[in-house]
Amino acid sequence: MAVxxxxxxxxxxxxxxxxxxxxxxxESAPTLRVAVVSKVYPMRSHTxxxxxxxxxxxxxxxxxxxxxxxxxxxxxxxxxxxxVEAFVREAPQELLQLEHWGCPWSREPDxxxxxxxxxxxxxxxxxxxxxxxxxHMLHTLFQTSLKYSGxxxxxxxxxxxxxxxxxxxxxxxxxxxxxxxxxxxPARAVILCTGGCGKVFPFTxxxxxxxxxxxxxxxxxxxxxxxxxxxxxxxxxxxxxxILITEAARAEGGYLINKDGYxxxxxxxxxxxxxxxxxxxxxxxPRDRLSQAFVKELEKGRxxxxxxxxxxxxxxxxLGAALINRKLxxxxxxxxxxxxxxxxxxxxxxxxxVHYMMGGVHTDIDGATPLRGLYAAGEVACVxxxxxxxxxxxxxxxxxxFGARSGRVAAEYAAGAPEPGRxxxxxxxxxxxxxxxxxxxxxxxxxxxxxxxxxxxxxxDSAGIYRTAAALSRGVDxxxxxxERARDLRVEDxxxxxxxxRIAALELSFMLDIAEAIVASALQRxxxxxxxxxxxxxxxxxxxxxxxxxxxxxxxGSCRVGYLPVTIxxxxxxxxxxxxxxxxxxxxxxxxxYTSSRTVPS
Amino acid sequence: MSSHIxxxxxxxxxxxxxxxxxxxxxVPCPRDWVVLDGLNHVKDxxxxxxxxxxxxxxxxxxxxxxxxxxxxxxxxxxFLADYAPGPIRVEPLRNFPVIRDLIVxxxxxxxxxxxxxxxxxxxxxxxxxxxxxRQTPEQLDEYKQFSMCINCMLCYSACPIYGLDPHFIGPAxxxxxxxxxxxxxxxxxxxxxxxxxxxxxIWGCTFVGECTKVCPKHVDPAAAxxxxxxxxxxxxxKGVVLPRATS
Numbered sequence: 001m002a003v004x005x006x007x008x009x010x011x012x013x014x015x016x017x018x019x020x021x022x023x024x025x026x027e028s029a030p031t032l033r034v035a036v037v038s039k040v041y042p043m044r045s046h047t048x049x050x051x052x053x054x055x056x057x058x059x060x061x062x063x064x065x066x067x068x069x070x071x072x073x074x075x076x077x078x079x080x081x082x083x084v085e086a087f088v089r090e091a092p093q094e095l096l097q098l099e100h101w102g103c104p105w106s107r108e109p110d111x112x113x114x115x116x117x118x119x120x121x122x123x124x125x126x127x128x129x130x131x132x133x134x135x136h137m138l139h140t141l142f143q144t145s146l147k148y149s150g151x152x153x154x155x156x157x158x159x160x161x162x163x164x165x166x167x168x169x170x171x172x173x174x175x176x177x178x179x180x181x182x183x184x185x186p187a188r189a190v191i192l193c194t195g196g197c198g199k200v201f202p203f204t205x206x207x208x209x210x211x212x213x214x215x216x217x218x219x220x221x222x223x224x225x226x227x228x229x230x231x232x233x234x235x236x237x238x239x240x241x242x243i244l245i246t247e248a249a250r251a252e253g254g255y256l257i258n259k260d261g262y263x264x265x266x267x268x269x270x271x272x273x274x275x276x277x278x279x280x281x282x283x284x285x286p287r288d289r290l291s292q293a294f295v296k297e298l299e300k301g302r303x304x305x306x307x308x309x310x311x312x313x314x315x316x317x318x319l320g321a322a323l324i325n326r327k328l329x330x331x332x333x334x335x336x337x338x339x340x341x342x343x344x345x346x347x348x349x350x351x352x353x354v355h356y357m358m359g360g361v362h363t364d365i366d367g368a369t370p371l372r373g374l375y376a377a378g379e380v381a382c383v384x385x386x387x388x389x390x391x392x393x394x395x396x397x398x399x400x401x402f403g404a405r406s407g408r409v410a411a412e413y414a415a416g417a418p419e420p421g422r423x424x425x426x427x428x429x430x431x432x433x434x435x436x437x438x439x440x441x442x443x444x445x446x447x448x449x450x451x452x453x454x455x456x457x458x459x460x461d462s463a464g465i466y467r468t469a470a471a472l473s474r475g476v477d478x479x480x481x482x483x484e485r486a487r488d489l490r491v492e493d494x495x496x497x498x499x500x501x502r503i504a505a506l507e508l509s510f511m512l513d514i515a516e517a518i519v520a521s522a523l524q525r526x527x528x529x530x531x532x533x534x535x536x537x538x539x540x541x542x543x544x545x546x547x548x549x550x551x552x553x554x555x556x557g558s559c560r561v562g563y564l565p566v567t568i569x570x571x572x573x574x575x576x577x578x579x580x581x582x583x584x585x586x587x588x589x590x591x592x593x594y595t596s597s598r599t600v601p602s
Numbered sequence: 603m604s605s606h607i608x609x610x611x612x613x614x615x616x617x618x619x620x621x622x623x624x625x626x627x628x629v630p631c632p633r634d635w636v637v638l639d640g641l642n643h644v645k646d647x648x649x650x651x652x653x654x655x656x657x658x659x660x661x662x663x664x665x666x667x668x669x670x671x672x673x674x675x676x677x678x679x680x681f682l683a684d685y686a687p688g689p690i691r692v693e694p695l696r697n698f699p700v701i702r703d704l705i706v707x708x709x710x711x712x713x714x715x716x717x718x719x720x721x722x723x724x725x726x727x728x729x730x731x732x733x734x735x736r737q738t739p740e741q742l743d744e745y746k747q748f749s750m751c752i753n754c755m756l757c758y759s760a761c762p763i764y765g766l767d768p769h770f771i772g773p774a775x776x777x778x779x780x781x782x783x784x785x786x787x788x789x790x791x792x793x794x795x796x797x798x799x800x801x802x803x804i805w806g807c808t809f810v811g812e813c814t815k816v817c818p819k820h821v822d823p824a825a826a827x828x829x830x831x832x833x834x835x836x837x838x839x840k841g842v843v844l845p846r847a848t849s
Contacts (some may be wrong), residue, residue: 040655041708043753099734102722102785104742105747111736135662136749143778156710178701207657240634243660305715337679338634363847422618449646493651495617498702501650 007033007415009151009170009407010187012159012214014042016134016396017378018193019141019535020094020403021410026148036145037154037174037185039209039503043142046195046207047399051246051330052118056092057113057196058141062123062600064088071394072571074120074286075358076386077531078227079545081569083365083383087394087401094400095127102127103140106327107240116327117251120286120578121281122335126393128286131246131330135398154185158503159213161431162190162221162374163424169221169373170420172432174441176233180496182435184401187512188421189373189410192218192361193403194377199507200356200515205237205244214380216510219517223371225551226382226564229532230358231233232390232463237353238339239308245350247392249343250283252327255315256290257347258302264312268293271579280394281579288389289533289578295465306349313347320344352465356395358386358531359521362550362564367406373417375410377402379506384548388530394519439502444490448504451489452511453483459515466533472523479516483557486512517551520559525549542573607631607682608689609640611652614700623698625649626689629682637692638666641704651670654704661818664752667759669693669702674756674816694761697768709754714771717797718779723790735787748781748826750819757813757823764808770799773813773823780826795837798830805831 009025011018014036025034036042050578057067067088072079099113101153106114106128115484118126137202145151156177163184171186198206219225235256236245237294263273263282270289271281278284294312303310316324316331321344324332328343335343360382365382367375374378375552378399385398455478462475486509493501527541528534547563554560573592606628614622625650629640638656644653656666659678666677671691682690698706728735757773764770779798782792798804804827811824 009777040657040663040752044655044657044665046658048663049658093730096730096734100722100728100730100787102782102787104746105734106736107739107742109739111738111741113734132662132750139749139751143715144722146716147719147721168705194805207663208659209657239658256721282694337661386645447646448650491650493653495615495702498653498705500653501645521749546844559712563826 005033005173006069007035007185007187009034009189009191009193009410010185011036011193012172012217013193013195013378014038014040014136014139014142014153015045015195015378015399016047016232017041017399017403018191019145019195020140020400021191021377021407022151023109023141023145024404025411026405029415030150032411032414033152033155033429034150035152035185035187037157037159037172039156039177039213041155042145042153043139045138046210047134047138049205049207049244049393050133050137050396051244052248052251052389053116053128053133053393054095054137054219054391055118055121055126055391056095056105056397057088057125059124060294062125066123067125067573069571070121070280071385071391072387073296073574073576074391075389076540076541077571077573078230078387078548079385079413080365080383080404080530080567081571082567084385085569086365086561087398088386090401090576094397094404094541097142098137100398101144104136104587112424116248117277117279118391119247119250119284119290120280120391121393126251128248130249132466133396140530158506159217160506162217162222163210163427163448164422165423167197167372167376169371170424173428175235175435177498178592180429180499182432184424186424188414188417188420189375189409191367191375191406191597192375192380193376193378195378196357197514198357199316199356200511200518201231201235201459202453203242203460204354205242206236211507211511212514213507214376214519215361217573218369218371218374218511218551219513219551221374222553223374224362224564225359225361225386225517226548227364227521228517229463229525229549230357230388230530231463231518232287232531233235233291233352233357234287234355235294235352236314236350238334238350239271239306239349240274241338242353242379243334243338244339244353244355245314245334246328247287249314249328251318253277253319254283256283257313257315258297259304260302264297264302265290268296269579285578286389286391287355291465292533294352304349309351311349311351315347316343317347318347324559350536355388358382358384358390364388366409367402368393368409371553373413375406377406389533416419438491438505439489439499440494444488446485446488447490448508451482451486452508455479455512455515458482459518463519467522468534468536469523472519475519479512479519481510483516500529513553518557521549521551521561524561546573605631607686609637610642610689610691610695610702611641611644611707613652613703617639631682631686633683635682637670637675637680637690640682641677641692653702655769662752662756662824667695667754667756669696669759674759676754676756676818679818685793687840695755697750697765706755710768711753711758711772711775714775715753715778718771718775719790719794719797720778720782722782722788723793724787725789732752737786741786744786745781745784748777748784749783749819751777751821752819754818756816756818760812760816762810762812763839767806769801769807771798771804773827775825776804776823776830777823780829795834
């Protein structure tokens with residue numbers, strides 16, 4: 001029986017959140033034994049793909065309250081305001097910490113940190129490292145983590161299950177990809193940092209590895225998922241590849257135009273077009289509104305047809321080669337390499353593309369889940385600071401702030417938690433039997449790729465930018481049927497050595513669970529809020545749905561959705577206004593009735 | 603252009619065979635398909651046992667490096683149509699032990715990366731409350747290109763020295779050491795210099811510059827190595843002529 005050394009805290013996932021958490025533990029509790037378990041080498045993690053920047057208040061004309069207000073209104077009042085306040089307060093310190101660790105932030109001529117505008121933000125507060133911010137943050141964190149020799153890495157280990165006993169998490173069971181070895185890695189606490197699940201959709205900016213593993217691990221272990229119906233479509237992806245063209249392209253002054261060359265956003269309550277970018281206006285509106293405007297343009301017949309579906313154009317030509325090369329070099333590189341166009345001279349074809357999960361594993365403000373010993377941080381988690389729609393450049397500071405918080409809190413918990421006991425062995429034996437049986441089981445009929453594709457099609461059909469009860473119900477049925485068919489999966493590869501087909505089967509199984517939670521949550525939310533737009537319920541309904549949805553897996557595998565209240569501190573729900581001055585903010589109202597748990601829809 | 607192209611893919615299944623073999627797969631060849639799309643087509647539709655690493659498909663995660671017709675390439679940025687009419691030979695990166703099919707062992711690099719101490723080293727850390735270290739755009743430019751390394755291993759695969767002498771610390775690790783040495787916030791150059799001088803592999807580098815040629819991110823490891831050699835030579839001279847001048 002293979003049981004590796006026991007740890008105090010295990011990070012599942014070695015992206016931005018996991019590495020930040022690992023460093024936080026190494027610094028705050030250097031005697032603790034910490035392990036990072038990741039299915040890829042940490043520097044391959046998807047944080048690497050983030051482009052535009054990371055928000056943190058540093059400008060003299062900016063304030064924490066303004067960043068809070070932008071985030072809360074951008075999230076259509078579904079964010080927990082105490083969490084947003086903590087996030088906004090700690091984000092600048094975290095970004096500064098990365099600066100001290102060597103992150104090559106772009107600078108002002110005098111050497112101070114430079115900030116750029118970003119969508120839905122009323123002030124310039126987005127730190128950036130050209131347009132490879134995530135890449136530089138991830139490599140800075142990874143390289144910095146190497147100096148803490150106490151942090152043990154399990155590179156290319158795939159976690160299949162959380163060990164749970166007596167209501168506590170005691171570690172993980174994982175497969176070493178290179179050898180196929182299945183082991184228990186015991187720990188007093190586990191922090192999930194596995195990122196999102198864009199791959200449940202067909203057209204996404206997300207990397208191949210974004211299969212919702214952590215969400216599924218938590219969900220199966222009995223920890224609920226929160227606000228899963230809120231899926232962010234980024235308005236500007238390249239057709240075919242889904243490669244992201246960062247919002248920074250619009251922040252630097254790019255226009256979105258339809259087939260007539262018209263800046264169509266002016267028709268969608270996003271303000272009037274100006275030659276230069278105006279904050280919280282037009283192209284610098286929030287992502288949900290911009291993606292929804294695309295669909296309306298499509299319905300009006302004003303998009304451009306391409307072999308890969310309808311597109312609009314992103315026009316950067318007026319910015320000039322010098323600015324594009326200095327501020328958006330990766331955009332130019334990606335367009336030239338993958339789209340064979342040069343944005344200095346040509347229009348970039350773009351369409352909305354699945355980008356980010358606002359929802360995730362339900363946590364409190366410290367990343368703790370309701371399951372003792374289990375924490376989550378980064379995109380896998382839902383704290384929630386993003387509410388119904390995340391603002392661009394809030395996710396990178398989020399993974400730092402809550403990675404660090406969860407690391408410190410998990411370390412404290414681990415110091416007092418019981419040593420993982422012998423009960424792990426029975427669960428390991430079960431899991432080994434299951435995985436070994438599946439590995440050598442020949443003759444299934446269903447191809448992994450076919451089921452994956454059908455799942456993705458069902459998700460786009462039912463849980464796309466606009467949703468209806470009929471389409472969502474269809475989605476529920478299709479996913480149930482796919483779950484059944486997935487029992488008869490054909491896995492040709494029976495080897496132990498780096499069996500990627502086996503991993504793809506496990507990932508598919510994770511994704512199907514997550515997809516069901518998304519669709520079930522979306523079906524039950526009978527209102528339109530942020531990224532969740534129901535054509536059959538076109539208005540926001542604060543009486544019934546100013547509430548977080550909580551999806552729990554039932555013993556028969558089905559999903560039950562309940563609700564929890566949203567925490568409102570200082571910003572009472574109001575209308576989202578873009579294109580002009582937002583309503584007066586910062587006023588303290590009598591808000592007690594918003595924090596009571598009155599919102600439980602029938 | 604024909605609508606299909608043949609991928610001639612190196613297969614190695616250590617549980618079944620002692621050496622690698624080639625297998626041919628015919629894949630569609632639309633204009634915008636890259637080699638990685640072809641491999642995924644094989645995996646999804648023809649042979650689920652073919653194993654390779656990939657993730658972002660946008661040239662930034664560094665996972666999908668392989669030899670394409672003998673040249674180290676990111677397969678997500680290498681178009682099938684550029685090799686028409688084919689066949690296209692796809693093999694694991696050269697100079698690494700092969701784990702299986704197109705997957706190579708990276709442990710050696712991971713160890714070397716740690717050895718060059720790729721983090722900011724300071725005598726005295728400035729507290730966060732004192733704000734940022736100032737760094738002008740010009741100071742950023744000093745090291746910026748060396749910070750663009752995505753650890754894709756193409757340079758190790760192209761490096762004739764690493765091929766002959768696996769103890770050579772190698773192009774990417776040296777470039778990353780220089781990335782920190784040239785950063786005005788860092789004070790660790792002498793510590794790193796000691797690591798780089800532990801092994802004389804670096805003097806074997808004949809400035810062939812293969813590493814720089816294959817780098818998909820326009821990092822110039824060859825320049826980093828030459829700068830290092832010059833610095834090391836100057837330090838040596840200083841050490842001989844003015845022993846007290848060295849730290």
